[in-house]
Amino acid sequence: MSILVDERTRLAVAGITGREGSFHTLNDRRYGTNVVGGVTPGKGGQDVEGIPVFDSWAEAMAEAQPNTAMIFVPPRFAADSILEAAAAGVALVIAITEGIPAHDELRVYNMLRRDHPGTRLIGPNCPGILSPGKANVGIIPASFFKEGNVGVVSRSGTLTYQIGNEIARAGFGCSTIVGIGGDPVPGSSFVDVLELFEADEQTELVVLSGEIGGSAEEEAADYIAEHMSKPVVAYIAGFTAPAGKQMGHAGAIVSGSAGTAAAKAQALEARGVRVGRTPTEAAEIAVEVLGGASVPAP
């Protein structure tokens, strides 16, 4: 198994004709992901190294039946592209685009719930999803990961690579790595993804990597305590971040006394989740729980 993306994935990409869009789409295809089309208004009929380009999501759906959409268009067009993909009936939309206005994200989130409850959104401002050995949708460098039993869910891309790589060096692999993104209104939260990992046979342990801002980690802590049978190991970034300053991600900001790393780590630990003080320690705890040796020095 694994979650969200695998051999059954039929991927179409909005923004496939752009520089970044085509680069990463072709990378994903080289990994083995089944890429069935692209969407760029006005460029229908063209192709990107054999991948057919359509003018709209409706047309892409009629011609190529994608079940997964990747959004690579600039921020001002991204919200409409997500909604258009959902309206065409795409079940999973993965939005890589960074810099979408928060109000657009709010509109998208609430419209999907009201009008397209069958569509799940991951991101925006995320690195995508990788199920090692099966499919890669997004920009996660697949070479650092191998197939295995650890599920990873994270608000940060590079931090995921850091932790995942340390777990791989200790001899363990991943079922699926899910980047939920660093924006204030993500389409899917930690809880949504934890629920999928709990139900996934391949996954035996989940690593959750959070950061300052919002309360998604606190909500995850409650969910883990009440609904998860599988062990979860956490890492939280941003203990030294000053209040009121946005730390790179639009969602990474301590507002007043809310959203601090200390409060998140505390909430998780109070619910019995072990929290690593460094990415390395989080990986070591994960390896220990899995019953392996501690991470050898590289």
Add this chain to the structure above:
Amino acid sequence: MDLLEYQGKQLFARHGLRVSSGKAVTTVEDARKAAEEVGYPVVVKAQVLIGGRGKAGGVKLAADAEETAMHAGNILGMDIHGHTVNTLWIEHASDIATEYYASVLLDRSAKKPLVMFSVEGGVDIEQVAEESPEKLIRHHVDPLEGLSREEAREIARRGGVDPDVVEGVADALVALYEVWKAEDATLAEINPLIVTPEREVKALDAKVSLDANALYRHPENQSLADGENEDPIERRAKEEGVQYVKLDGDIGILGNGAGLVMSTLDVVAQAGGSPANFLDAGGGSDAEKIKQAVELILANDAVKAVLFNIFGGITRGDEVAKGLIAAFDEIRPSVPFVVRLDGTNDVEGRRLLQEAALPNVHAAQTMNDAAELVVALAAGQKGAEVHV
């Protein structure tokens, strides 16, 4: 992007929220002229992005020209919790019968706008929420529908406002929601929202934060925010499109990816060091961007050592190495660097750095080792004898 009070009030007025007439000024002379225009008595208010202005002496009532000049002279240049007062807002003084609180914000947990209202205005609202939560009305709005007048009236009634101002408060709430929505705000807060003896409902203060990601559709708001108090390096970084936050310490930090950089700051702090900045070089940084980032880090005189923590995904280790070599060629930094390269093309990157044999550049294998080494270097405990 946080706005000064007077800028927030300008947005309020744009959407029909009642505010007192006033003027923003930067000199004593202009303060006096503004006071004549708006009519005495006036309030002289420091414009800074920090709470507690009143207690710090940054808000004063003036009955005539002499008092206006005296207060303006005292407040201009004043330091309020680290913020220098460069601008004053001169506003006609309001008579106050009652003080309420109102705000609209983005509730990240509910993924909906949240309207908050309380008849306990003019005080710290977090305190009200803690001590008498029943006095703080919280109402989630369906963002696809907006805030209706009927909902707004209901909030006012539930909050327990005087019956004769239910309509006035509802008007203010609907207008405040409109400010939040139309201006792409993440927060629009009025504390206090006052009722005058004539039973007029008015915003006496304004706290507004705008979403920087949405500025492209609000060109008229591009120039807002407190440019004067902005850190000069942060301003330069913003112009160059680099994610940089100035911090208080002496260890410069560069990494790729917001999460990894936040984590690097933490690991340096755990090793006993104090980070001087947050800098996310982003995905796919090329040599030119790395050079630019090094210049920004070294623009801060407090920096005694620099840590590069790169886990290459899209970013390639060889590009980072080339950037660092180019930066050294031009800038010739006098402080030590510690470089940890991992991920895409890390071997090639490390080879390039070794060949270049840059003076005072040290390689580290892991993030933890790198943090310990850079802390020691910043403290002057290790010098040239540190081997690569």
